[in-house]
Amino acid sequence: MAGTYRLMKANRRTLLIKAGFALALVVVVMLSWMALIRIQQFAESSKTVVQTHRVIEVLHQVLLDVKDAESAQRGYLITGADSFLLSHDAIVQRLQGRMRSLRALMDETAPQQREEWPVLEQMVAQRLQVLRQGIELLDKRALNNAQLVELVQGKGLASMAQLHAQVDRMLAIEESQLQQRAEQVEHNANSTRQWIFFGNLFAVGFLGFAMWATFRESEQRRQAQRETQRYTAQLELTNKELESFSYSVSHDLRSPLRAIDGYSRILQEDYEDKLDDEGRRVLNVVRDSSKKMGMLIDDLLTFSRMGRKPVEARRIDMNELVLDVWREVVAHVEREPLFHKTDLPVCNGDRPLIRQVLVNLLSNAVKYSSTVSQPAVRIDAEAGEGEVIYRITDNGVGFDMRFHDKLFGVFQRLHREDEFPGTGVGLAIVKRVVVRHGGQVSAHSEPGKETVFSFSLPTEAFA
Amino acid sequence: MNDLLPVHILLVEDTATDAEMTLRALKRVGLVNNITWVRDGQQALDYIAREGEFAKRVDGDPTLIMLDLKMPKVTGLEVLSVIKGDPKTRMIPVIMLTSSAEEPDIVRCYELGVNSYLVKPVESEKFFEEVSKVGFYWAILNRLPASR
Numbered sequence: 367m368a369g370t371y372r373l374m375k376a377n378r379r380t381l382l383i384k385a386g387f388a389l390a391l392v393v394v395v396m397l398s399w400m401a402l403i404r405i406q407q408f409a410e411s412s413k414t415v416v417q418t419h420r421v422i423e424v425l426h427q428v429l430l431d432v433k434d435a436e437s438a439q440r441g442y443l444i445t446g447a448d449s450f451l452l453s454h455d456a457i458v459q460r461l462q463g464r465m466r467s468l469r470a471l472m473d474e475t476a477p478q479q480r481e482e483w484p485v486l487e488q489m490v491a492q493r494l495q496v497l498r499q500g501i502e503l504l505d506k507r508a509l510n511n512a513q514l515v516e517l518v519q520g521k522g523l524a525s526m527a528q529l530h531a532q533v534d535r536m537l538a539i540e541e542s543q544l545q546q547r548a549e550q551v552e553h554n555a556n557s558t559r560q561w562i563f564f565g566n567l568f569a570v571g572f573l574g575f576a577m578w579a580t581f582r583e584s585e586q587r588r589q590a591q592r593e594t595q596r597y598t599a600q601l602e603l604t605n606k607e608l609e610s611f612s613y614s615v616s617h618d619l620r621s622p623l624r625a626i627d628g629y630s631r632i633l634q635e636d637y638e639d640k641l642d643d644e645g646r647r648v649l650n651v652v653r654d655s656s657k658k659m660g661m662l663i664d665d666l667l668t669f670s671r672m673g674r675k676p677v678e679a680r681r682i683d684m685n686e687l688v689l690d691v692w693r694e695v696v697a698h699v700e701r702e703p704l705f706h707k708t709d710l711p712v713c714n715g716d717r718p719l720i721r722q723v724l725v726n727l728l729s730n731a732v733k734y735s736s737t738v739s740q741p742a743v744r745i746d747a748e749a750g751e752g753e754v755i756y757r758i759t760d761n762g763v764g765f766d767m768r769f770h771d772k773l774f775g776v777f778q779r780l781h782r783e784d785e786f787p788g789t790g791v792g793l794a795i796v797k798r799v800v801v802r803h804g805g806q807v808s809a810h811s812e813p814g815k816e817t818v819f820s821f822s823l824p825t826e827a828f829a
Numbered sequence: 830m831n832d833l834l835p836v837h838i839l840l841v842e843d844t845a846t847d848a849e850m851t852l853r854a855l856k857r858v859g860l861v862n863n864i865t866w867v868r869d870g871q872q873a874l875d876y877i878a879r880e881g882e883f884a885k886r887v888d889g890d891p892t893l894i895m896l897d898l899k900m901p902k903v904t905g906l907e908v909l910s911v912i913k914g915d916p917k918t919r920m921i922p923v924i925m926l927t928s929s930a931e932e933p934d935i936v937r938c939y940e941l942g943v944n945s946y947l948v949k950p951v952e953s954e955k956f957f958e959e960v961s962k963v964g965f966y967w968a969i970l971n972r973l974p975a976s977r
Contacts, residue, residue: 620928620951625846628953632853653953660951 386576393569431461439497626656665791677716684710691724703741710747713823719799726792735762757820764811836863839891841873843900854960870903898927913942
């Protein structure tokens with residue numbers, strides 16, 4: 367049925383919806399995690415950059431300090447004024463402090479830089495030493511004018527140039543570090559941007575899909591509900607039609623049937639002397655046929671009523687019910703069969719309906735064993751998984767197992783009318799009732815020996 | 830036995846064959862001349878009320894009404910309702926004689942105060958037997974108040 371197929375697709379769609387949401391969630395979580403990591407990296411990067419700038423700054427200052435020291439020394443050499451000497455000393459002190467802090471910073475720099483550092487250290491130390499020497503010489507008044515001029519100009523320039531070059535080299539290294547770092551940051555920023563963009567795209571995509579699927583799902587549900595309502599309404603209508611049909615059958619068909627039988631009888635009574643044996647026989651056929659038709663109608667109506675009545679499930683004491691039915695079934699029987707009943711478990715069911723089942727099965731057992739010399743009927747039960755199976759056994763003529771499938775069909779009989787009377791609806795009624803209770807029927811026969819009819823009823827209450 | 834009151838049966842039945850069989854059954858217990866047969870609910874009401882085609886009726890009220898359910902124009906239920914609703918006619922015994930064995934119909938009739946409800950058997954022998962017995966019981970055995 368289309369409904370079932372749609373239901374299967376719906377299950378798959380629910381799975382897809384869940385997958386969509388789950389994936390979206392995963393993507394969002396991943397993106398957040400990645401963003402956090404990147405931010406962390408960026409923060410660390412910034413710290414390093416600040417550091418590098420510091421190194422650059424100090425390097426510049428060292429250079430300046432050396433130049434200042436030199437100027438101060440020259441000033442002293444030229445003027446001999448104490449102020450210049452004091453200035454020089456102060457600058458040297460300051461410079462040494464800066465060198466110390468520079469050394470500390472060196473630990474964090476590139477390996478290349480760390481190799482350059484000793485060189486710088488040495489150059490600065492040398493320069494300072496030379497300056498110091500000059501001062502000492504002046505103090506000892508050991509300088510003549512020519513030596514003085516040479517001290518002030520000459521070598522000083524060359525070694526200053528070297529120092530400058532060294533500092534420049536070191537600055538270059540720091541600059542390249544900055545450059546590298548800047549490039550990396552740029553690269554990271556770009557890749558982060560890309561991840562976030564596409565990640566969000568995916569997440570939005572999954573979410574969008576999940577949302578669309580959800581809407582479709584609820585739309586399908588609503589449609590299925592509408593269809594169910596329509597179907598139910600149709601069913602109710604059909605039931606009502608069936609109701610009125612049975613009603614008219616119960617009334618309209620019976621009247622003419624009664625007339626056929628009745629007027630044949632009147633004919634028999636009033637024209638008895640005018641009829642010969644054949645005439646009487648023919649009339650009897652007419653009457654029998656109409657009687658038969660009456661029974662068929664009754665059975666058909668019962669059959670339809672069994673299918674329509676709502677089933678009210680209650681606890682049924684089967685022991686009591688079976689005895690009650692048996693009494694009724696054997697009430698007008700010439701030879702009452704031997705009856706054996708074991709203790710029967712209770713069941714859940716609609717009492718009048720189950721009663722009908724027992725009536726039909728027990729009266730069948732009696733009827734079909736009536737031709738046997740010692741008819742015997744037995745009823746017992748067996749508890750199964752979530753159900754109770756009741757079995758009715760008789761030792762009568764049974765039925766041909768080859769026609770086993772036809773047994774429970776409407777108007778299906780496995781014996782001729784003159785062998786055993788019946789309309790062929792009894793077992794159909796049994797099957798209908800048992801199935802409506804959620805159970806099953808079955809039958810097995812060894813003709814002349816043993817025939818068993820069984821039906822199961824679930825122990826749980828059913829819908 | 831109702832020695833004083835003459836038996837007077839009103840049979841309300843639309844199906845001719847059923848009516849004929851009913852009359853024949855009643856004949857078995859000697860009830861022949863005291864039966865009026867009307868063919869639908871409207872006629873029944875007119876008869877009881879002495880209206881319409883029965884405006885000039887001079888005989889007394891029926892001592893027993895045998896009533897079919899399904900009839901055209903005015904149904905058996907409606908006739909029953911009128912008879913049992915009117916204090917003047919409420920005491921007349923009414924027997925439903927109908928094909929319908931449907932529970933709702935039976936309930937409704939008893940709610941309206943029917944005296945007895947019979948389902949017409951399909952087998953004619955049973956039919957004759959039942960109707961004659963019932964006729965005998967209600968028309969002859971059953972006592973009615975003398976003053977009506």
